[in-house]
Amino acid sequence: MVTDRERAAFEAGIKLGALYHQWVGAPVSRETAESLERAIEGSVSLQPAVMQVKVSLDRDLMSPNVFGYSELSGLMFDVELVTRVGKARCTATLSRSEDYPLMSLVACDEAPPDPGHR
Amino acid sequence: MVTDRERAAFEAGIKLGALYHQWVGAPVSRETAESLERAIEGSVSLQPAVMQVKVSLDRDLMSPNVFGYSELSGLMFDVELVTRVGKARCTATLSRSEDYPLMSLVACDEAPPDPGHR
């Protein structure tokens, strides 16, 4: 009724939705951006089905407010994520598309059969 | 490369992941639970691909702390969500599975052809 590819797509969605709403609003600056990127990656990597995750935050959007810092906004995210369920694998991204932080399911496939198994 | 069913599964994941991390931690009591359920449903319904969403919060888990209220925790959620992309439709749930707030992809299908179109 539900395939492994669909499950892998579902898991990718969960991680991107979670990441977005967990971290948006956090105070950030160009100096602390890297520490935040690593903390987000570490946190996402703990969750089931995650194979790989890369988070970059757009420093150009971090214009300091009157107190000298910014707030993490959806448009700052550039995330690439790979999930796996069984042999199925999906790649998804969160990145700016004009003025919307778009989550996209880029590709789903089945891992090729292991060449060792003949 | 990606089917509509996979996209609908991805969208369902996004909504559950977002909902969870947006609302967990909010102060809640048995008296305010219903207002919070409606606010969460209203908020989720605004997002793309959402056909239907039903949120119930488990009052039994809302044991008042020393100040007389609780905090919304993942285990309190009982959510059923239907997403649609093209003709594909997925149903997903967030509900307690022992001590884990489990997100499950319950079913994906294609809407039957519209009988009016012969």
Add this chain to the structure above:
Amino acid sequence: MVTDRERAAFEAGIKLGALYHQWVGAPVSRETAESLERAIEGSVSLQPAVMQVKVSLDRDLMSPNVFGYSELSGLMFDVELVTRVGKARCTATLSRSEDYPLMSLVACDEAPPDPGHR
């Protein structure tokens, strides 16, 4: 070492900081704004030391994105809050000051002696 007025000011800060970071990022539209305002007020009212809270969200800032909704941002908040500790009372606000969502401690006083106690 710490006065009741200082404690009431501290409690007011907690509530505004909590409210901001709990709710920022939630999907919202002009149609769902009122339900969200009531849910936020209900949630804040549960917490210790809160006497009164009024939340208004600026509909003018809710310009629909490509999918027809907005995301609750700090600048949309107009909040007035009264806290009380012992006989001390503080009023604090969260409201837009140019492009910054400013939290201000507006006034602290001691409640006048109860006229019945002569």
Add this chain to the structure above:
Amino acid sequence: MVTDRERAAFEAGIKLGALYHQWVGAPVSRETAESLERAIEGSVSLQPAVMQVKVSLDRDLMSPNVFGYSELSGLMFDVELVTRVGKARCTATLSRSEDYPLMSLVACDEAPPDPGHR
């Protein structure tokens, strides 16, 4: 109408309330705890009036769920924060008090006059 000590207490409250609701719910494990502690400290340090902040997360409460990780909960926090407004300085803490994550205003004082100014 409002003293600098009251303002410093208000600022301390804002930071603790914000920190709590920003980070609660984030996936965490004993391995990622330190990276999260540093990210939280970095984020809090950016905000106005913050002189000093120290965040420790209680590893003993991080019992792995069925998928091997935990979720940051209020009870895990041990935070000490110093704020300053003018010459006034407040120290506040967030730490477990039985089963409640208690925020306390520990001390407020005025910095002693600078000995160089005679």
